[in-house]
Amino acid sequence: MSPSLYQEVQHFYGRQMRHLDQGEHRAWAETFTEDGVFTANAHPEPQRGREEIEAASRKAGARLAEEGVRTRHWLGMLEVNERPDGSVEARTYALVLRTPKGGPTAVHLSTTCDDVLVRVGGRLQVKHRSVSRDDLQGS
Amino acid sequence: MSPSLYQEVQHFYGRQMRHLDQGEHRAWAETFTEDGVFTANAHPEPQRGREEIEAASRKAGARLAEEGVRTRHWLGMLEVNERPDGSVEARTYALVLRTPKGGPTAVHLSTTCDDVLVRVGGRLQVKHRSVSRDDLQGS
Amino acid sequence: MSPSLYQEVQHFYGRQMRHLDQGEHRAWAETFTEDGVFTANAHPEPQRGREEIEAASRKAGARLAEEGVRTRHWLGMLEVNERPDGSVEARTYALVLRTPKGGPTAVHLSTTCDDVLVRVGGRLQVKHRSVSRDDLQGS
Numbered sequence: 001m002s003p004s005l006y007q008e009v010q011h012f013y014g015r016q017m018r019h020l021d022q023g024e025h026r027a028w029a030e031t032f033t034e035d036g037v038f039t040a041n042a043h044p045e046p047q048r049g050r051e052e053i054e055a056a057s058r059k060a061g062a063r064l065a066e067e068g069v070r071t072r073h074w075l076g077m078l079e080v081n082e083r084p085d086g087s088v089e090a091r092t093y094a095l096v097l098r099t100p101k102g103g104p105t106a107v108h109l110s111t112t113c114d115d116v117l118v119r120v121g122g123r124l125q126v127k128h129r130s131v132s133r134d135d136l137q138g139s
Numbered sequence: 140m141s142p143s144l145y146q147e148v149q150h151f152y153g154r155q156m157r158h159l160d161q162g163e164h165r166a167w168a169e170t171f172t173e174d175g176v177f178t179a180n181a182h183p184e185p186q187r188g189r190e191e192i193e194a195a196s197r198k199a200g201a202r203l204a205e206e207g208v209r210t211r212h213w214l215g216m217l218e219v220n221e222r223p224d225g226s227v228e229a230r231t232y233a234l235v236l237r238t239p240k241g242g243p244t245a246v247h248l249s250t251t252c253d254d255v256l257v258r259v260g261g262r263l264q265v266k267h268r269s270v271s272r273d274d275l276q277g278s
Numbered sequence: 279m280s281p282s283l284y285q286e287v288q289h290f291y292g293r294q295m296r297h298l299d300q301g302e303h304r305a306w307a308e309t310f311t312e313d314g315v316f317t318a319n320a321h322p323e324p325q326r327g328r329e330e331i332e333a334a335s336r337k338a339g340a341r342l343a344e345e346g347v348r349t350r351h352w353l354g355m356l357e358v359n360e361r362p363d364g365s366v367e368a369r370t371y372a373l374v375l376r377t378p379k380g381g382p383t384a385v386h387l388s389t390t391c392d393d394v395l396v397r398v399g400g401r402l403q404v405k406h407r408s409v410s411r412d413d414l415q416g417s
Contacts, residue, residue, distance in 0.1 A: 004142035006289060011145060014218040018230070070273045071248050072232050074215050076352050079292040091296070093350050095375070095383075096368045097234070097249050103274035105234075105249040110350050110375050110383040111362035135381035143281035150284060153357040157369070209412045211388050213354050236373070236388050242413030244373075244388040269397050 001082050008017065009080055009090050012124045017073040023061045029054035032126045033118060040131040068101040075113060087127065088117040094131065110134040140221050148219055148229050148256065151263045156212040161230045162200045168193035172257060179270040207240040214252060226266065227256040233270065249273040279360050287358055287368050287395065290402045295351040299340045307332035310404045311396060318409040320357040346379040353391060365405065366395040372409065 012031075019028040029050040032038070038053055039046040047053045064071060075092040082088055096109040116128040149171075158167040168189040168198040171177070177192055178185040186192045203210060214231040221227055255267040290309070297306040307328040309401040310316070314333055325331045336416055341347060353370040374387040394406040 001289075003146075003285045006285045007145045007281075008143045011140075011218065014230075015215040017216055018218065034291075068276065070249075070276065072216075072273065074232060074234075076215060076354060077292040077350075078294055079289065079296065091292075093352060097246065099249050099273035101274065101276045103248075105246045105273065107246060107375065107383045109381075109384060110348075112379050134350065134377035134383065135379065137346065137348065137379045142285075144279045146284045150279075150357065151370075157357065176380055189376060207415065209388075209415065211355075211412065213371060213373075215354060236385065238388050238412035240413065240415045242387075244412065261352040267281045 001080055004112060005088065006078070006080050006084060008124065009088065012117070013075045013078075013092070016126075020057065020073055021071050023057075023065070025054050025057040025061060028057050028115045030125075032129075033120060036126050036128070038126075038129045038131075040133070041136050042131070042133050069136070070099045071108070072099075086119065088115075090117055091117040107135065144221060144227065145217070145219050147263065148227065150178075151256070152214045152217075152231070155265075156214060159196065159212055160210050162204070164193050164196040164200060167196050169264075171268075172259060175265050175267070177268045177270075179272070180275050181270070194244070199210060202239055210236045211236045211238075218220050225258065227254075227263070229256055243268045283360060283366065284356070284358050285364065286402065288356060290395070291353045291356075291370070294404075295353060298335065298351055299349050301343070303332050303335040304340060304409060308403075310407075314404050314406070315417055316404075316407045316409075319414050320409075328364050333354050348377045349386070350375045350377075357375070363396065366393075366402070368393045368395055 002005055016028065016031040019031065032050055032053055036053060037046050037048050047056050074095040074097065077093040079091045080088060092113045094111045094113045095107060098108040099105040099106055111134060112132045114130045115126050117124045118127045155170040158170065168253055171192055174188055175192060176185050176187050186195050213234045213236065216232045218230045219227060231252045233250045233252045234246060236244055237247040238244040250273060251271045253269045254265050256263045257266045294306065297309060304359050308394040310328055310331055313327055315324050316332060319376045325334050352373040352375065358366060358368045370391045372389045372391045373385060375383055376386040377383040389412060390410045392408045393404050395402045396405045
């Protein structure tokens with residue numbers, strides 16, 4: 001694994017999470033492949049493809065905007081593994097922080113995030129994401 | 140943007156925030172350019188130049204020491220963009236954690252931090268910093 | 279200090295903390311040198327050598343499993359300094375987050391972590407770790 005790949009993944013996540021937290025729903029969806037899949041132990045069904053991923057983000061964003069809550073997604077403790085086929089396994093811890101207008105900020109969720117990234121037109125995209133919330137143990 | 144610039148900015152922030160959190164007020168101020176500007180949506184006026192930046196840090200540090208509170212500034216989710224003139228746009232999320240003697244630790248603030256960095260004598264310095272607290276929405 | 283060393287240390291910490299948080303006690307101990315030392319201002323005695331480090335991790339892990347609590351160790355704000363003898367000083371801030379079954383997640387501890395890393399068989403290992411809890415000031 002090259003040092004430049006490691007930081008490229010970090011950079012990618014910085015951009016991706018900013019899209020999510022700023023309600024740039026289309027740009028968020030476009031950080032996934034066309035057929036990207038987003039699964040989570042908190043979701044009854046995976047989100048499949050950019051349309052579903054964008055729609056889910058838009059819905060969640062509208063609810064938070066109504067409540068006047070700002071979210072920040074932090075990813076850290078990155079491990080990267082390059083596969084022979086050129087795809088990239090990227091594992092992170094993810095924290096979701098929420099701040100209502102007037103505060104205070106609170107840690108909303110602690111999760112793990114296991115991605116398979118692929119390169120499309122030179123840029124990384126998420127082909128498969130699996131998010132597991134720490135509070136939903138054994139569920 | 141080179142991989143080495145990305146990690147150089149990460150390294151710079153590690154050093155800079157340690158100065159701040161350890162009350163090394165002069166060293167903190169010297170991570171800004173001579174004419175560095177620190178603006179924040181929580182401050183009525185920008186801090187302009189190292190003298191003001193050092194004085195503000197010293198004042199805040201004295202208050203926290205009196206209260207027996209230790210702070211930790213975490214920056215993450217870095218995005219870096221190198222401009223044609225060689226200056227660097229660096230955007231991060233920033234968390235401030237506070238721990239009073241005896242605990243517990245709490246998330247004090249969630250902010251964004253948008254910097255313009257320049258290279259002076261081979262080392263990065265902050266020319267302009269803009270910090271926006273998530274709890275002060277629309278204010 | 280080379281950019282690749284900086285990201286290698288980040289990567290090492292990702293792997294190491296995952297071992298700790300997932301209860302991989304042997305693998306955790308093996309991220310230390312055979313004679314590795316783990317000191318902390320919260321511990322009456324340092325842990326010396328892999329056997330003690332593994333045993334302590336196993337004991338702490340058993341207690342948390344009993345309580346149904348999941349931990350996540352986040353390291354950040356890394357500073358790296360390579361010494362003339364090839365060993366590496368690595369300083370981080372470390373947060374411990376805890377999530378009981380059903381939530382909520384809370385910041386359990388804020389600490390600093392000062393390591394001396396050495397290369398054994400091409401891979402980084404911790405020769406000496408010193409952890410200082412922010413809540414135990416002056417103790």
